[in-house]
Amino acid sequence: MLTHLAGPYVIGIDAGGTKTRCVVLTLGGALAGSGTGPGANPNSGGDTAGALTTALQTALGDLDRSHILAGVFGIAGAGSAGRPAAVSAARRAWQAVGLRGSPAVVTDIAVAFAAGTSAPKGIVVFSGTGAGAAVISDGAIVQRADGYGWLVGDEGSAVWLGREAVRAALAAYDGRGSPTLLTESVPRALLGAAVVTEIDSSRPRPRHERPLALAGAPALASRPAPRSTPATVPRASPPGAATATLDEPPAHAQATPNPQLAQAIIKEVYGRPPAALGRLGPVVAAAAAAGDPVARRITEEAAQWLLRDVDAVRPALADPYAPVVMHGSVLRDGPVAEAVRDGLRDRFAADPRRAGDGAVGAAGLALRRLGHALA
Incomplete structure (x- = not known):
């Protein structure tokens, strides 16, 4: 592994209705891994836990799991009505790939905004x-x-x-x-x-x-x-x-x-x-x-x-x-x-x-929670 890609890492996931994308970034913002999975929104017929696990497994590859510091999952359907199910699915996927603790879960709407700007406040229109x-x-x-x-x-x-x-x-x-x-x-x-x-x-x-x-x-x-x-x-x-x-x-x-x-x-x-x-x-x-x-x-x-x-x-x-x-x-x-x-x-x-890659936006939120900024 290249030195600049050595851990620690953060994980970002953008889980939409038709596709789930995951990235692993170093604290300096370098891409260390990426993966995709099927749609994760249960309201559109998706298997949330399965899609998250597939994307996570591919993105992590053989990276040392102990070097993962944080993760933010933006999941479609994770608003107040669907939040308990989304949080449960995220935790199951996190544990299924051998990670300790649990990721933060937000809606894919918040991730969509973060994919377009590092500003903390603003408007996102999505389709x-x-x-x-x-x-x-x-x-x-x-x-x-x-x-x-x-x-x-x-x-x-x-x-x-x-x-x-x-x-x-x-x-x-x-x-x-x-x-x-x-x-x-x-x-x-x-x-x-x-x-x-x-x-x-x-x-x-x-x-x-x-x-x-x-x-x-x-x-x-x-x-x-x-x-x-x-x-x-x-x-x-x-x-x-x-x-x-x-x-x-x-x-x-x-x-x-x-x-x-x-x-x-x-x-x-x-x-x-x-x-x-x-x-x-x-x-x-x-x-x-x-x-x-x-x-x-x-x-x-x-x-x-x-x-x-x-x-x-x-x-x-x-x-x-x-x-x-x-x-x-x-x-x-x-x-x-x-x-x-x-x-x-x-x-x-x-x-x-x-907006750019929603998964990178999610990883940017994870970095911000650790006191780092995505360049």
Whole structure:
């Protein structure tokens, strides 16, 4: 082992809904080990203790366990409601790899903020498997908005984007919604191109029907509308978002539905943990970038939800010049990230900071607890 990588060490873990990442750092901030594991949020179908153990074991390798001084685990779902289970899982994983004592457990939200700045206080807006915003002070959440999980919240998350993409594709298939590039890209992402081709070739096609174009949205208007279209049921939207009403039937609904493809999508969606829908986030972003109006509506609404979260927690931030951090896969790049970044600039008259590795942020919190600062 290189001299500068000799112990003592601290451990940082960022355990999200789809992936768990662990790093081992020296007190000087050098990386001594890293590892990954599956998603750890039990609310999204994850095995918390198992995911933590896998990531820890890989990161530690053959490092001397007696040189580990501290650890901070940021775990999705470790808020007040899920904290007892998260703490228990963290302790089991810690002991399973031969470590003494126990790690500190915080939410992945606090770790997300620490991944973007060494400042003790500020705002983090996040969108990955989960989504929301929070005011952070010394690793603790002062006030939060959303981050409540896929079933009752997380509007604007990758999972939310995926769910909306599936909804839009199914609505287009059965005539309730507008044609969209998502009717091609969603089944390909979920089922694979070979399966989609097999299903599509097994049904008869009317002579007038043409395959949906993949290059961009302009070809969508060429599809004939049906003689009658069921009304669209309204659903809750954030301020400023367009809301369909019972008197507003969708335009250009798809003429010929594909029941087999729709059922294959349903089987895939319900056969996997909810967090798996997050893989459709990039699919929505790509369709929006291609000009698809349905996908653009979805990404615009996602950005509105996230900015609404920021507006909800902002009054709890005493320092108007404290940093604002953007964290998560949805906020790295793409249409949602761009819209949120623009909205934050308007609100704070400064560029938001982009978060780095959440596990390194967690290790930074561990160093701070020992009186060290991560360079």
